[in-house]
Amino acid sequence: MSTQLEILLVEDNPADAELTMRALKKRHLANHLVHVTDGQAALDFIFGHGAHAGRDVHNQPKVVLLDLKLPKVDGIEVLRQLRAEKSTKLLPVVVLTSSREDRDVVETYQLGANSYIVKPVDFDNFSEAVSSLGMYWLLLNEPPLRKP
Amino acid sequence: MSTEHYLKNELYGRAARDSAIFDLLQSACTDGIWYWDLEKPEHQWMSPRFWELLGYDPASRQHRTSEWQGLMQRDDLHMVLENFDQHCADPNRPFDQYVRYTHQDGSTVWLRCRGVAIRDAAGRPIRMLGTHTDVTALKQAEEDSQRLATQLAAANRELEAFSYSVSHDLRAPLRAVDGFSQMLVEDCAGQLDDDGRRMLGLIREGAQRMSRLIDDLLAFSRLGRQQIEPVAIDMHALAREVFDELAAREPGRELRLDLQPLPPARGTPAMLRQLWANLIGNALKFTKGRAVGEIGIAAREGEDGAQIYSVKDNGAGFDMRHAGRLFGMFQRLHSEEDFPGTGVGLALVQRIVQRHAGLVWAEAEVGRGATFFFMLPNPKS
Numbered sequence: 001m002s003t004q005l006e007i008l009l010v011e012d013n014p015a016d017a018e019l020t021m022r023a024l025k026k027r028h029l030a031n032h033l034v035h036v037t038d039g040q041a042a043l044d045f046i047f048g049h050g051a052h053a054g055r056d057v058h059n060q061p062k063v064v065l066l067d068l069k070l071p072k073v074d075g076i077e078v079l080r081q082l083r084a085e086k087s088t089k090l091l092p093v094v095v096l097t098s099s100r101e102d103r104d105v106v107e108t109y110q111l112g113a114n115s116y117i118v119k120p121v122d123f124d125n126f127s128e129a130v131s132s133l134g135m136y137w138l139l140l141n142e143p144p145l146r147k148p
Numbered sequence: 149m150s151t152e153h154y155l156k157n158e159l160y161g162r163a164a165r166d167s168a169i170f171d172l173l174q175s176a177c178t179d180g181i182w183y184w185d186l187e188k189p190e191h192q193w194m195s196p197r198f199w200e201l202l203g204y205d206p207a208s209r210q211h212r213t214s215e216w217q218g219l220m221q222r223d224d225l226h227m228v229l230e231n232f233d234q235h236c237a238d239p240n241r242p243f244d245q246y247v248r249y250t251h252q253d254g255s256t257v258w259l260r261c262r263g264v265a266i267r268d269a270a271g272r273p274i275r276m277l278g279t280h281t282d283v284t285a286l287k288q289a290e291e292d293s294q295r296l297a298t299q300l301a302a303a304n305r306e307l308e309a310f311s312y313s314v315s316h317d318l319r320a321p322l323r324a325v326d327g328f329s330q331m332l333v334e335d336c337a338g339q340l341d342d343d344g345r346r347m348l349g350l351i352r353e354g355a356q357r358m359s360r361l362i363d364d365l366l367a368f369s370r371l372g373r374q375q376i377e378p379v380a381i382d383m384h385a386l387a388r389e390v391f392d393e394l395a396a397r398e399p400g401r402e403l404r405l406d407l408q409p410l411p412p413a414r415g416t417p418a419m420l421r422q423l424w425a426n427l428i429g430n431a432l433k434f435t436k437g438r439a440v441g442e443i444g445i446a447a448r449e450g451e452d453g454a455q456i457y458s459v460k461d462n463g464a465g466f467d468m469r470h471a472g473r474l475f476g477m478f479q480r481l482h483s484e485e486d487f488p489g490t491g492v493g494l495a496l497v498q499r500i501v502q503r504h505a506g507l508v509w510a511e512a513e514v515g516r517g518a519t520f521f522f523m524l525p526n527p528k529s
Contacts, residue, residue, distance in 0.1 A: 119320075
């Protein structure tokens with residue numbers, strides 16, 4: 001029996017990735033976390049292609065933390081492809097990004113993201129935001145898809 | 149029996165008998181005139197002005213239709229001949245269009261070419277009388293305006309892309325600076341002395357301050373790009389709303405608001421909201437040292453129906469000698485320690501007021517509070 005994957009972190013900035021994982025670790029929310037560093041890797045992981053071929057695609061994360069500005073395939077495109085597939089249409093996606101630009105927020109929600117969080121510069125606030133996120137999506141929220 | 153003015157009748161009568169009348173009118177007229185024999189279409193009479201508009205010496209031209217057809221630009225000629233056919237078939241279809249000719253010097257001349265067919269007893273068009281009005285300047289202005297609009301749109305898009313980049317890319321390294329400083333404090337507490345912790349605190353403060361500066365700069369630049377859509381604004385309700393919102397963020401404070409009736413204004417709601425937020429926010433900030441923060445918001449009428457709104461506080465005030473620097477970007481009259489801030493707030497206030505064709509100014513006394521005034525033009529004008 002494979003352990004339930006909890007978080008897929010899609011973040012190309014190593015500093016942000018480290019800060020995010022540290023914040024989650026503090027609240028013991030990072031035990032089953034996978035980190036990828038570009039949009040293509042995120043899609044490959046979710047759908048079991050490329051470098052992640054053969055992965056059990058029934059074991060999907062409880063939530064995807066998705067940055068928008070990513071190399072190879074950007075966050076918006078990743079979101080679009082996730083929402084286009086029946087198997088991942090309902091997969092909870094939280095956009096965690098630096099941009100506060102209106103057009104990003106609107107487009108992201110229109111494409112079906114569940115939530116849009118702007119990464120605060122202040123580390124305490126950032127830490128608080130990430131751990132609140134983790135607590136909410138992993139512990140409080142009811143997932144849309146039950147395990148078979 | 150004619151009901152026209154007797155002088156008009158007389159003039160028309162004279163013109164029929166005395167060619168001097170028509171000569172004068174025709175030479176004084178800025179339009180070129182043409183008179184076309186539709187029964188022998190090769191023949192057309194063009195007034196001297198007709199040729200002068202196109203840069204030709206009238207004496208060098210013949211009264212033949214072929215003389216001008218070669219000078220009209222291809223697409224326009226096609227359209228003109230089509231319109232001509234339609235007008236001849238149906239007198240209710242006007243013959244009136246803008247066409248381009250090539251001037252003798254090679255430049256393009258825009259002419260408004262219009263005319264009316266003269267028909268015989270059977271309704272067949274036998275002659276046509278028309279005029280050429282030079283509208284080149286008008287068309288040129290239109291084209292320039294269009295070109296500038298396109299340039300402006302492009303410039304705005306560039307600026308938006310720039311802001312987007314700033315918004316995204318400048319914040320990430322700041323996060324790293326702040327985050328890892330804090331992690332250093334947490335992880336290496338044992339190895340750091342008080343001074344070490346203090347210095348890391350300063351690093352964090354620097355990063356956070358820069359973040360606020362970026363936010364304020366972006367807000368300032370975004371303001372410049374917004375279109376003004378003036379609507380009627382209930383200033384009294386807006387000021388009340390903004391005050392309540394800001395006061396709610398400081399529940400521990402003793403605040404007293406004296407809000408007088410305020411007349412409505414015309415402007416962009418989001419901008420005026422920002423304006424009140426900055427002025428009231430400042431009033432709240434600079435009265436922090438007082439046991440009771442007293443804020444007075446009022447209005448009086450200025451010249452020509454202009455409205456002068458004011459926000460008064462009993463706070464720290466400032467030295468009027470430095471009043472000239474109040475509205476400058478990043479200018480502050482107090483130290484960061486005494487009162488936090490980036491110095492963009494009032495620059496934003498001034499920008500908003502200017503975009504509404506108004507004025508802003510302030511009066512104050514050190515230790516006795518300040519009053520900020522902004523005047524907006526008569527909303528009915």
